[in-house]
Amino acid sequence: MCHLVTLGIDKSLGSALPEFGDGREGLALDPSRNPSVARLFPPSDLLLEITVGGCSCGLLGGPLRSDHGEADRRRYEKKGWSAAKIERALEASRAARGRDHSRENARRFREAIAGLLRRTPSIRLFLHTYGGAFDTEPVSSSKKVKLTLQEYNGRHGVIPEDVLVEIAG
Numbered sequence: 001m002c003h004l005v006t007l008g009i010d011k012s013l014g015s016a017l018p019e020f021g022d023g024r025e026g027l028a029l030d031p032s033r034n035p036s037v038a039r040l041f042p043p044s045d046l047l048l049e050i051t052v053g054g055c056s057c058g059l060l061g062g063p064l065r066s067d068h069g070e071a072d073r074r075r076y077e078k079k080g081w082s083a084a085k086i087e088r089a090l091e092a093s094r095a096a097r098g099r100d101h102s103r104e105n106a107r108r109f110r111e112a113i114a115g116l117l118r119r120t121p122s123i124r125l126f127l128h129t130y131g132g133a134f135d136t137e138p139v140s141s142s143k144k145v146k147l148t149l150q151e152y153n154g155r156h157g158v159i160p161e162d163v164l165v166e167i168a169g
Helices: 068-078 083-099 103-115 149-154
Strands: 002-010 026-029 045-051 122-130 144-148 164-168
Touching: 068 083, 068 122, 103 122, 103 149, 149 164
Parallel strands: 144 164
Antiparallel strands: 002 045, 002 122, 026 045, 122 164
């Protein structure tokens, strides 16, 4: 199962969107071919799938947890771990988070959305968790939500699943 974000933009903008970078250094943009997803968007939209490494997992961030280390420390203390063992575990956890690029990808995604909204009045996003093929899995949505860019940023880029979200600058 993988998340996939479909972006809908006015066709007049074209498919060359420098805000997302290119596939080697940025986010990959590929045409969406799923007919059930296409029915959710206005016919005037160009539909693009936004991915990193083949899916959109990690693009929709959330607030950074500043209490992560302290929560882990308390959990380890409850397990009866020694202070030295706790410090080694916390250091290993910090090192692993340093290798995690999902926060960076989520930040780049939010910046790309803001960049697009400097060129067009609104864009649409749709998030779905696929259990099958991106191009053929039936997808539905009965709900639409409108957000301002400020509201979108206030949510740290998190959008509801299976809801067409329109973001306006």
